[in-house]
Amino acid sequence: MNSDNTARKLDSSVANFGLRFGVASRSAVPRSATNWRQFVAVAFAVSAVFSLQATSRADEEKPITPAEVKLGRPVDFAKDIAPILQANCVACHNKGKTEGDLNLEGTETILKGSSSGEIVVPGKPDESYLYNVAARKEESFMPPYPNQVQAKKLTPEQLGLLRQWIIEGAKAGESATSAANMQWQPINNDLTAIYAVDTDPFGRFVAAGRAGTVSIYDLLVKDNVTSLVDPALVEKKSPSQMAHLDYVHSMAFHPNGQMLATSGFQVVKLWERDTSDVTVQVALPSTTSAMVTSSDGTLAAVQQADGVIRVIDLATNQVVNELSGHAADTATLLGIHGPEQQWVSVAIADTVKLLNRSDNAIAAASEPLGSKAVDAAFIAAGNKLVVLQEDGSLRPLALDAEKKTLAAAEPLKSDKGAIKQLRLAEPMLMCRVEGNAVELRKTDTLQPAVIIQSGTPNVSSAISPNAERVATVSPDGVAELWNAKDGKLLATLNTDLSAQRTLAARTADKAVRDARVAVVKGQVTEDEKRVTEQKESLKKAEEEIKKTTEAVAEPKKKLDEAVAKTAEARKALEAKKDDEALKKALEAAEKAETAAKEALAKAEGDVESATKSKTLSEQAIKRAEAKVAERKTLLVAGEAEAKAATDAHAAATEEAKKTVASQLVAFVANELVATVDSSGTTRLWNAADGAATDLLSGSLPEAAQPVNVAGAAKALVMQQADGKVARINAFPQWKLAKVLGPQGDGKPSAFVDRVLTLAFSPDGALLAAGGGEASRSGELTLWNVADGKLVRTFEDAHSDTVYGLDFSADGKYLASAAADKFVKVFDIASGEHVRSYEGHTHHVMDVSWKGDGTTLASAGADNAIKVWNAETGEQTRTITTYSKPVTSLDFIGMEDEFISCSGDKRVFRHRAANGGAVREFKGCPDYVYCSATTADGSLVAAGCEDGILRVWNGKDGKELATFAPATK
Structure with a gap:
């Protein structure tokens, strides 16, 4: 010992x-x-x-003498006292471990005292038990010696602070322990592990959190990466420009895909994809009559009413060059060309000139061509400018830079008709021909290689920068996407994205409601079956009562006879007490009487047993009938919800049948084609298959409708009928919209500690946040997304930190997973605790609902996944695929399958019913902290210790993309 x-x-x-x-x-x-x-x-x-x-x-x-306090200000509990107690007292006196029923974590609990009474008398330290035991003036001395938590006795300076704090009234003080009051240090750049990840509902964006940064990756245009920055952190010159000062612990996309919630220490931030200001007017001194863009999309040139051609840097929307003396009635703007886009081409009468955009000097000029040029493209490989003339022919002009000449070759015509538009995308020159044809000519020979023949005339056309796709627009507003390699139609670009997404949401909601009705109907059938079974049991019990009651008569008769015989034998023996025969006769009579009594007792017991069975059956019938009634009430409500969902789905289906019209078309990247309508509304489409991907609303009046658009670097530049020019950003920025938690300088955050998990309600109206103080509390709150206000705090939701949250698909319930080893479900409307699920032997790291609401699955630090009957709380299966903690889990919509990941480097798709592994997503070399999937399971993403975000095809497990952390 x-x-x-x-x-x-x-x-x-x-x-x-x-x-x-x-x-x-x-x-x-x-x-x-x-x-x-x-x-x-x-x-x-x-x-x-x-x-x-x-x-x-x-x-x-030895008693401790307090040192004199010279702070020059009142003693502040959070700043001066709490750290002392935290280091030496709180280990044994906290919310989770209250020795002596004493909690020293805050002024409220300190002033409350212990089971023995008050421990602090404000203004009187010498009468305060807390001060006296800390000063070693009164037993038991605190902290005691020795102890197991390495607590040390207070120094004179610490004791002086404690004494002065009590003298000043033992006040809470104005300064609270909060993120705003902390001295934050930069997080080591080498710490790039991904602790949070989520996919947007539509499978385009994936967000990942590394340290205090948040990156949003565009799976369609993979070089489009957004890093979220909180302007307040920049303004305060924080350690680095980032989204959070602390590690990003959780994130969740809003159901509309236009908002992302992220969490850190005592804070949740809501970021919105700002589509309201994507269109920016370019400040120009005059009205524009013509507009062209460079082939690389970096510059635009406009010809204005004051006779000046102005070159605009599309990255900044600033005019960088001005070329005067080019009035629209004498000169026609053709294009911007050259290795560094150094030339502007113009047509004057039937000649063509290349002008240096830096000084307006003539770099080269052609002889008269016999027909005015209206469009131009410069083919660098052949050092030639190809111009489109008014007569619909092409005229190659060979550039001799030394001689400053443009030597004309013979004109080239199309046998399909007059050429009306040129667009260059090496190694192809796209020529829109009057009528239905678009020719793709090789830039080396200028001969047609592919001919696209649409069913209607084309008024606008565009070719992707990599020359793999062509888009056209007909006079009636029908936009079409074509394969440039073989001229085949890929898709008609007329889907109303807003209506399509509404339909998808209504379809999912209808599926949830229908599934719930089917489940409740099944439950009603089962409950009615139980009622029938119990009634059968009651009938049998009644029959048994009748049978056993009737059976009592015979043994009772026999007992009466036996009693009479016993009495007779006893009487006979009394007359002849020594008669052995009479003695034996009495003994036999008594034995017979005993047997008769036992027979009667058994018969009466049978009656009692049958009666008890009848009572139990009647009680069981009442319970079963009550359950049926309850289920039927739920069924009626569910059917009403299902009917409303069906009606909404039908309306959405009709709305989705409507098509949208386009006026102009351009490519903003190889992967994205843009169409613009008369209001300036821009729609983006996936160039691979023509799927609608984005909607950027416009509101231009008829007098300002677009007359010309051209693709720029990840943007569109638009010329309007009113002579204005605007730049449309095809990739809206993510901006900070709201901050939840902090309540102002000097005030505590609404969150007590780190926020570890987030979840939006299915309708996006509510945000649930979970966290708490490790080993002390499990915090669970509900927030209104629209105004950022706290809706509800679920008091004592868990006794330890909350790690996982998920709303049921109907939005009525919230499931939580926590370090206290419990999964719990709460009613959203009332905030009441509905049910607990107990079975994990370690922290529960995550939880997810199956779409129909019948099943929950939870991920545990005990290396296990548990599947639960959501209604009864019964554990239906334990899955032990992993050898380390299971860190994340998500059901796939209405399917009976879910995605999960573990610290053992693996990511799996499991089937809940039998626990079988459906598919493994390979590639993670280290601990996997988080995973996410789209509602249809088409995409799976995971983040691990190496900081690389990996994205797979959820259907076949093939890796689609990897995103490494940004280089510092």
Whole structure:
């Protein structure tokens, strides 16, 4: 036995006599000699045990003199006192572990006192038990010596602060422990592990959190990466420009895909994809009559009413060059060309000139061509400018830079008709021909290689920068997407994205409601079956009662006869007491009577048993009928919800049948084609298959409708009928919209500690946030997304930190997973706790609902996935695929399958019904902290220790993309 253990045991013995070591109170000293001798004996034993530690114990027990406090301000609890208590007292006196029923974590609980009474008397430190035991003036000394938590006695300076705080009234103070009051340090750049990840509902964006940064990746245009930045952190010159000061622990996309919630220490931030200001007017001094863009999309040139051609840097919307003397009635703007886009081409009468955009000097000029040029494209490989003339022919002009000439070759015509438009995308020159044709000519020979023949005339056309796609628009507004390699139609671009997404949401909601009705119908059938079974049991019990009641008569008759015979035999024996035969006759009669009694008792017992069975059956019928009634009430409500969902789905279906019209078309990237309508509304389409991907609303009046658009670097530049020019950003920025938690300088956050998990309600109106103080509390709150206000706090939701949250698909319930080893479900409308699910032997890291609401699955740090009957709380299956903690889990919509990941480097798709692994998503070389999937399971993403975000095709497990952390 070590000396510390011995000391503790002997201290306990002394305590049994009502004494404390050191200076005992007079009333605590035993009065009898016997008790005193016992005390001395115990004290002697203790003294012997501590012979090697006597000096240190004596030092520990010496009273402490408080140092004078010279702060120049009042003592602040959070700043001055809380750190002292945290280091030396809170380990044994906290919410989760309240020795002596005492919690020293805050002023409220300190002033509340312990089970023995108050411990602080405001203004009177010498009457305050907390001060006296800390000063070693009164037992039991605190912190005690020795102890198992490495707590140390207070220094004179610390004791002085405690004393002064009590003198000043033991106030909470204005300064609270919050993120705003902390001295934050930069997070090491090498710490790039991904702790949070989510996919947007439509499978285009994936967000990942590394340290305090958040990156949003565009799976359609993979080089489009957005890093979220909180302007307040930039303004305050925080350690680095980032989304959060602390690690990003959780994130969740809003159901509309236009908002992302992220969390850190005591804060949740809501970021919105700002589509309201994607169109920016270019500040120009005059109205525009013509507009062209460079082939790389970096510059635009406009010809204006004041006779000046102005070159605009599309990255900044600033005019960078002005070329005067080019009035629209004498000169026609053709294009911007050259290796560094250094030339502007213009047509004057039937000649063509290349002008240096830097000084307006003539770089080269052609002889008269016989027809005016109206469009141009420069083919660098052949050092030639190809111009489109008014007569619909092409005219190659060979550039001789030294001679400053443009030598004309013979004109080229199309056998399909007059050429009306040129667009260059090496190695193809797209020529829109009057009528239905678009020719793709090789830039080296200028001969047609592919001919696209649409069903209607084309008024606008465009070719992708990589020359793989062509888009056209007909006079009636029908836009079409074509494969440039073979001229085949890929898609008609007329889907109303808004209506399509509404339909998808209504379809999902209808599926949820229909599934719920089917489940409840099944439950009603089962409950009615139980009623029938119980009624059968009641019928049998009644029959048994009748049968057993009737059966009582015979043994009762026999008992009566036996009693009479016994009496007769006894009477006969009394007359002849020594008659052996009569003795035997009496003995036989008594034996027969006993047997008759037993037979009657059995018969009556059978009646009692049958009666009890009848009572139990009647009770069971009442319970079953009540359950049927309850289920039917739910069914009626569910059917009403299903009917409303069906009606909404039908309306959405009709709305989705409507098509949208386009006026102009252009490519903003190889992967994205843009169409613009008369209001300036821009729609983006996936160039691979023509799927609608984005909608950027416009509101231009008829007088300002677009007359020309051209693709720029990830943008469109638009010429309007009113002579204005605007730039449309095809990739709207994500901006900070709201901050939840902080309540102002000096005030505590609504969140007590780190926020570890987030979840939006299915309708997007509510945001649930979970976290808490480790080993002390499990915090669960509900927020209104529209105004950012706290809706509800679920008091004492868990006894330890909340790690996972998920709303049921109908939005009525919230499931939570926590470090206290529980999964719980709460009612959203009332906030009431509905049910607990117990079975994990370690922290529960995540939880997810199956779409029909019948099943929950949870991920545990005990390396297990557990599947639960959501209604009964019964555990239906344990899945033990993983060898390390299961860190994340998501059901796939209405399917009976879910995605999960683990610290053992693996990501799986499992089937809940049998626990089987459907598919593994390979590639993570280290601990996987988080995973996410789209509602249809088409995409799976995961983040691990190496900081690389991996995205797979959810259907076949093939890796689609990897995104490494940004280089510092």
